[in-house]
Amino acid sequence: MPPPQHTTSPPSLLARVNWRAVGALAAKELSNREVHAPVVSTYRWWARRPHCVMGALLDAAVAQYGPELVVSDPFSGGGTVTFEAAKRGLKTYAQDLYPWPARGLAAALGTCDATELQAAADRVLAALAPHREGYRTADGHELSHVLRVRRSTCAHCSGKVFEFPHGLVSVTSRSLSDRGAFFGCRACGHLTRRTRGIKSFTCDGCDARWSVNNETAGCPHCSHDALCAEGWQAVLVQELAVVHSQLRAVLRPVAEGDPVALHPASGVHEALAAKIPTGKETKRLLDNGFAAWRDLYSSRQLEALTQGLKAVARLDCAPAVKDRLAFSLLGAAEMPALLSRWDRFNLKPFEGMANHRYAQTTFAVESNLLSPVGRGTIPRRLEAAAQALQWFIDSRKRPPKVATTVPGRRGRRKTDWDVLVTTGSSVKQALQTGSVNVVVTDPPYFDDVQYGELARLFHVWLKVYDPNVVVDESAEAVPNSTRGTSPADYEATIAACLAESRRTLKANGRLILTFHNKKMVAWRALAGAIATAGLKVTALAAVLAENQGDHCKRSVNAMLHDLVIECAPANTPLLPAPSLEFTPKSAAEKNLAAMGLALVDCVAARNSADLGAEYRAHLERLGVRKRLID
Template sequence: MMLHEALAIGIPPGKETKRLLDNGFVRWSDLYSRRQAEVLVDGLRAVAALDCATTIKDRLVFSLLGAAEMPAFLSRWDRFNLKPFEGMANHRYTQTTLAVECNLLSPVGRGTIPRRLEAATRALQWFIDSRQRPPKVETTVPGRRGRKKTDWDVLVTTGSSVKQALQAGSVSVVVTDPPYFDDVQYGELARLFHVWLTIYDPSITVDESAEAVPNNTRGVSSADYEATIAACLAESRRTLKANGRLILTFHNKKVAAWRALAGAIARAELKVTALAAVLAENQGDHCKRSVNAMLHDLVIECAPVTASRLARPSLEFRPKSCAEKNLAAMGLALADCVAACEAINIGIAYRAHLKRLGVRKRLIE
C-alpha cells in the first residue's frame, strides 16, 4: 500500500532530475526505504494535527522536511569523513554505488530528526539570550512595503526580490547572493522537499517559472537570467541610501555568466566600487577532489551610479594564485564593462587584464 499519494508522483524531467531518471528512479517514493517514508509521513501528519500556533507547527515541519534530504538510496557514504552525505550534497542529486540508510529517529548521527530539533532549540535560545529583550519579529506578505523601522527588530518576508518589503532609501547595506548562472538548479532540487510539504499542507503549490536560473528544459535563457537579476538589483538600489552599498558574491567558469551579471548590474544603475576574492569552497568535498574546480568567490561591492566620475574599483586583495588572478582579471573586466555599459566585451576585457597580471592560463571560457 502506498504511504501517501504525493510520493507516487512521477519524477518530472529536467536538467538535474535527469540524473535520477537515468538511474532508474521513477517516483519520489523510490528514493526512500519504507521505514524512512513512514517516519516522515507520520511525523508530518502528527504535526498537522497539533493544537498549537501555526508558527510552531511550521517550525517543527521545517525540521522534518530537512530530514527528507537523507533518502536511503541517494545518501552517499564518505570514506574520508566516515559519515553519510545528503542526497543533494554538492547541489546535485547524488549518483552513488554505495548508498547508506540514515536512521531518521536516531539521537546521534548526521541529519536525524532529534538532532535537527535540538539544533533549532539551541538557535532560538541563543537568539533570545543575545538580546536584552525578546526581539519583535514581524512578517509581511510578498510585495507589501515594510513598516517603519521602529515597529520591528526583524522583518521576515518571502517572495521575489523584484519587489521588496522595504522603504526607499532606508537601507545602509544590502548583502545578496544571486544564483551563479546555471550552476545550481535550485527549483529542481527543491522539488523533493515540495513533495513532502504537500503532505503537510495539500493546498501548497509551487511556481518555478520566475526562477532566475538558465534552464533549457524550462526554456529559461541567459537573457532571461540577466533581466531577472537586473530587476532584483534595481529594487535593491531603490532601497539603498545615497551612500549605501550592495555586496554580492559570484563565481563561474563561463564568460556568458559574467556577461549576464555585468549587464544586470549596469541595467540596475549600479557601479562596481571594490573587489575581493575569498576561499569559499572546501577542496576536500567529494565533487571537488582531484579536479580543476573553482574554489574562490569574487566579492563585488557596488554603489548607486551618481553624476560623479566613475573611478576604477579598488582591488581589496593581492592575487597570488592563478585562480585568484583569474578572478581579479574578471572582476576588473566586470567593472570596466559595467561602467561602459558594454557587457558584450567582457571576454576581451578579461583577457586584457589577464595579460596585465602576467597570467597565461585562462580559467574562464
C-alpha cells in the first residue's frame, strides 16, 4: 500500500522568503536581465517574472517538501519557473497554450555541446555573409541601420508631408560631449543639424520655421488632416566605420548612392504572404496600411531570415543545436524594417512590439540583421544563445532530460522526464492526480497583453521553420473584443485551469500565483476563478516585478509590483488563518496588500462582487488615500 498522505497543513511557503531581500535582488536583475538571466534572450515572451523571485519560491518549496518535489507551471510563457526549477534539478512540468513559447522553452532547455553550437553558428553566419553586401555603400562601408520617415500626400492641397513624430528626430551620437541633433522638416523632409537643446529652428532646406516642442500633426501647407500615405523616405543612416582602429557606428544623413531603397520582396514563403488577420492588436497594423506579414519587412531582412533558416536546416548537427540556432534567427523577426522604432536619445531600435502592442510609427528603422553591432541582430542573438547555454550548463550538475507532449497523456512514468513541456490549453494537463507538490505560475494579466495576437508574428515565422505548426487562439484566457471573449470568459478559463492544477496537487500541496492589474474587473475575475477552482487563499506577499525603465513602462503610471498569492485546496484540513507575509511600506505595496486581504475575504465568501468595497475598506485600515486599482 502507498504511504498515507499528510493530513496536517504545512506552514506557509511565503513565510520562508525574505521579501525585502528578494525585492532588492529583483531590482538588480530587472536593470539588466540579459546579464543576470541570459535565457531571457532565447525567445521573446511578455510579462516575464524575475528569476530571483521564482527561485526564492522554489527554494522555500524545497525547504518544506524536500529536494524530490515536483513543480508545475500551467501558464509557463517565458519559462522563468521552469528554468529556475531545472537549475535546481527539480522535476518540472511546464505548459503553454501556444507553440512559440512552448517550443522556445524546450529548445532553451535542450542539452547540446557549447563547442558544437558555436561551430554551427559560425557556419550559419558564413552562409549569410553575402547578404551583408546589400548594405554596403559605394566606398565599402556597411550600414547598420536605415531610418525612414513616412511620406504622405495631403488630400486637400496635394502637398507632400513628411510625418516626423517629433521635431527632434535623433541626437547625433551617444557621446555626452556631443550636443548635436537632427531636426526634421514636415514640409520638405530635410534634416537640419542644430544643438539639441533648442526650442525652434529654421529648416536648411526650405526656410520653414518650426517649434521643436509644440509638435503638430496634419498638413504643414494647409493645416488639413486628410493625409494619404504613399511610401517611406530614407533620411538617416547609421554607418559602421573604423575610427582609431575601432569599429564605430556613425549616424549621418542619407547620401547619394547609399543602399537605402525599399525593394519589393519576391518568392517569399506562403506563411509570410498570408494576410494579417483582424484583431484587437493587429488592427493597428491593418490601419497603418500593412496587408500581409511580409509588408512589415524590407526584402533584405526577409532574405536574411529565410536563408538563415535554410542554412540551419542544412546543418549536419544535433537537433538541440539546430533548434537553438533557429530560435535565434526567429527572434530577429521582431525587428521589422517598417515597424521598429528608433530611440532618438540612445540611438538604438526597439522591436515592433516593445510596448506590448504592435507599433504605429511614422519614423521607422530598418536593422541590418547581419550587422556585427546593433540591438537584436542575428550575430548578437547567436552570441546570446551561447551565453544562455553556458549559464544553464554552469547551474546544473547534469543536463535535464526534456520531453514534450500534448494534453491528455496522463500517467507517464516518473523516469520518463526531468522536464516535461506540453503545448495546449491547461484545462487538461498531462499529469497524474495528486502528483505535484507545488504549482508556481503567473496567469495571463487579464487584457493587459494580447499574447496570441502578438505571438502571431512569431508563429508565422515558426511555420517557415516548421510548416506543421498549428495555432489555436480560441482557448486563450484573455478578454478580446474581436474574438468576443469577455471578463466572464476569462474567469471561466482561468478557473478551469486552476481546477485542473488543483487535481494534480498532493494533499498538502500549494498553488502560488503572481498577479497585478490596475482594473478592478481583473481582480474580481481572479477572485471568482480561485473560488470556483476550489481553492482558498492562505498567504500573501508583494514584490517588485517590473523595471520602470522598460520601454513599455516609461511615462505611464505603471504598476511595478506583483501580489504573490499562496493557495491550498479549500478542503485541506487544519488550514491556518490567511497571513500577510511581508510588511507593506510604499503606497504600491499597501494597495496590493489591501487587494490581497480583500481577495482573501471574497474567495472565502465566494462573492467577488464585494471585492471593490473590501479593497477600499482595507486601504482605509492601512491608512492609504491613494487608490491604484479602479
